Amino acid sequence: MEKAKANTGKNQEASTKKEVVIAIKGLKKSFGEKDVLKDINLELKKSENVVILGRSGTGKSVTIQCIVGLLKPDGGSLKVFGDEVEGMTATELKQLRIKIGFLFQSGALYDSMTVRENLEFPLTRVLKLKDQQEIDKRVEEALSSVGLLEAIDKLPSDLSGGMRKRAGLARTIIVNPEIILYDEPTTGLDPITSREISELILNIQKKYKTSSLIITHDMECARIAADRMLIMDEGSFIAEGSFASLHKSNNKVVEAFFKDIL
């Protein structure tokens, strides 16, 4: 009986371990003399939306740039799908990046290409798809998911800020990533469009079963999209919990974020 219990315990532990898609322990990153990340510890589980909240310059974007290998950490461990990112070969890093979608603050659409060509780019260059019918189908499906099918042949310069974010999101989800990293997805948008984007993030999580790290200052976005929240200050996390539990926190930094929330 004891043995069975132990086995069950082991199975549960294995299953919990399996569910963690990103595991960060003691991550450090400095720029010159400035320590931007001092001690970052984070676990992102499968199909979970985690919001990272923090003031500007506290290291939120640096954290997600380390996850995709855009920046090299100075210390600590950073595992994605159980594999250490540090020391990955170029091919391994490329394979990893296919599984991770990244939505940039500006949308980062390629401005010499139409929306259609922007979406085709990862399909033809990364997934190496050749069948034009399949490419068209996936492009239209991704654009429908974000409600932007009518802008398929427009150039990024013809799109509004919200439409650019939607197009960027469509380009991110078109390769069916398992993890999506959102870098301030609602910054610079009006409250109505911000809400639409936040709801879109939630819908994408439900539809594609993605795990997401969302960096934001937008409390409405956090309220809508977060399963769990982390508050970052001075290069480390100072509080963790659900939106409701953090709302009751006595920590001054956390209180400052929730000050205007009813």
Place this chain on the structure above:
Amino acid sequence: MAEQVIIPGWKRWLENIGDQVEFFFNFLKNIFTGGFEWSEFVRQCYEIGYRSMMLVGITSFIMGVVLIVQLRPTLVNFGAASMLPKTLAASFIREIGPVIIAIICAGKIASSIGAELGSMKVTEQLDAMEVSGANPLQYLVVTRILATTLMVPILSVIGDVIGLFGGFLALNLRDNMSFSLYFTKVVSAVDFSDFFPAFIKTIFFGFAIGFVGCYKGFHSNKGTESVGIAANSAVVTASLWIFVIDAIAVQVTSLLFYK
């Protein structure tokens, strides 16, 4: 408050050289690995070559006219007015055509590549390409450098022809020479040792223009100001490289062909 680290100028210069060497080898590696972006290469050839043709044509035509107008009084004084076509052909094809056209291309193409890639960096498009698993070097750099390497020599040949035609028209403003006579004199003045080294050096000019433009754009900082700096420094550096390459080419040519 962290103190700002001041890197000595010589160290920054050495780092820059190191970065350029690394960039060069990455460019070479990416030509042969991971598939070639033919459609982007053709698009760049059109953008770089076809769209520069008007500027190169007008400039070359004016240069041909100006050279004839400037040369004429001197040669007439020596009673050598009949040497005008030959003098123009030799100077234009050997030196003036390739260098002037390369400088014009540096101004138009290197700045445009530097500004384009610089603004792509500022707006995080390069990062977006990289994190998607695509290779920005292969798509953006290899295609642009190879397109300039191919198109600048072609533009140079076209510029030579237009410049010589401009010279013919200018000559006929004051004198009377048939086109067939002018053409015969031009062809007799230019042989393989004039045309071939000049053509080869335009390949290097084209490479330098593309390489410098891509390097400056790719390595610009992330502020909007850096786009202007990248464009400006691409033109200055590419122009300087054109003169350095020209000086080397003249030495090599004189050793090989005019012993």
